Amino acid sequence: MNYFYGFKKYAWIDKIWKSEFKAKDWDLIQFWEDFYLSLWKEVSFFEQYKYSIKIEKSDIVEKKILNKQALELLHRMVYQRYSTYKNVVKLFLPEEVEKLIDKKITKKTKFPIPLIKGDEGGSILKQTHLSQEGQTLIVFPDLRTLMNLTTEEFRNQKWVDTLLSTNTQSQKDKSWRNIKNGNTSIILATHSEIFQNYKDLKKIIIIRPHKRYYSNQKDPRYKTLDVVKKLSEIRDCDLEIIDT
Secondary structure, three states: OEEEEEOOOOEOOEOEEEEOOOOOOOOEEEEOOEEEEEEEOOOOOHHHOOOEOOOOOOEEEEOOOOOHHHHHHHHHHHHHOOOOHHHHHHHHOOOOHHHHHHOOOOOOOOOOOOOOOHHHHOHHHHOOOOOOOOEEEEEEOOHHHHHHHOOHHHHOOOOEEEEOOOOOHHHHHHHHHHHHHOOOOEEEEEHHHOOOOOOOEEEEEEEOOOOHHHEEOOOOOEEHHHHHHHHHHHHOOEEEEEOO
C-alpha cells in the first residue's frame, strides 16, 4: 500500500490517500484532473489515514519533483509539529502545482560565484563567507533587515535569488525551478521561504535567529532556528549563526 498527497482532493481533514498504485516516492503523477505527490509506503501518523483511491493508470508529470532531503524534512515537519500534510506540503510546493509544471526550465545555466568584498555585497558579507561551491542560503528575520544588510547590486546578480512571502506565485515558481536546477547559487530568504528543493546546499547562514519574526504562529508552528539546524543536518552542510 502506497500513500499519495492529492492537491485538490480531500480525504477527511487532510489530503492523504492510500492506493495500490505503484509509483516511486517523490514523483508527481496526474490522475484524471487531479495531481498526486507520491509519498511511497510511509507517512507520519499513518494510523489516521484510512481513505483509499483506485488509481488505474496515470501520467508521470515529473519524476522526483522533490528530492530525498526535501521529502525527509516534509515528513518531519508533519511529525514534529503535529500538523497535517495539507498545511506542510504548501511550504514546499504551490497548491496549484500545475502552474509550477508550466514553469519548467529545460535549459540549465550555471552561474559562477565571484569572490565578493563586503562593501560590494552589503554589510552582511563583511561578517561571513559564502560557499564558493554549491548553494548558500542566507535567512533574514524580515524584509527590512534583508534590504539593510545587502546591496541592490548584489540582489540583482543572476546567481542570486531573493525569496519573500510578498513575491507573486509566478516569481516563486521561477525561483523554485532555478534553485532545483542549480541555476541559483545564493538564496536570500525570510523564514517562510526556506523550504526549497535545493540542488546542492553547502552552507546556511541565519541572521539574528532569536528575533520574534522567526516564530511561525500558524500551523505548522515552528521556530526557524530549529528548522535550519535540521536542514543543515539533512543536507550535510555548514550552519553559521550571526546574532549581532
